[in-house]
Amino acid sequence: MKIVVDLAVCQGYAQCAFLAPDAFRIYGEEALLYDPQPDDELRERVVQAAAACPVQAISVERGQR
């Protein structure tokens, strides 16, 4: 699965890093690192993380590829 984070929108709330730590990490105090192509088995967590983002900065490709 592929995802993208709009880093111009991300405010570092870090909800994603709590919900899907294998796909999102906070580096230092506020810099977000993310895996643009996390394993499909992480889909549910990644979708939850995208939904939980207060500023909706995370986009997830729908369906399987």
Add this chain to the structure above:
Amino acid sequence: MSGSRPGRVVIVGASLAGLLGAESLRRMGFTGSLTIVGDEPHEPYDRPPLSKAALTDWVPPEHTGLPRLADLGDVDWRLGVAATALDRRAREVVLADGTRLPYDRVLVATGVPTGPGPMPNRRRWRGCGASGPGRIPG
């Protein structure tokens, strides 16, 4: 915008802006032929992770392809060949290999080339960032 909208659209630039332009066209009902030209051989990829997740070896750089957030339908990808001219009279985009792509509408989404920034105090910046992602001291 609604209903079926045919025609020929050529998008010059196969990165974020070109891809989002293509997705927006399809989402808004464009049903015509869509050609996307990119000078790099890669399909649209996400740049920020290259200097972060990929640079730190967390993810391989080939895992940075941008997601498809809308159904693009049929797309004629022309990757690895640069667009070199816009012939507005003939309404054609000219590629480096001589191919001419006729269009009804063209979207120029090439972005800008990188270059040295205006850094009057360049010596101050030397070495910054060499130890991984972090904040450059202001």
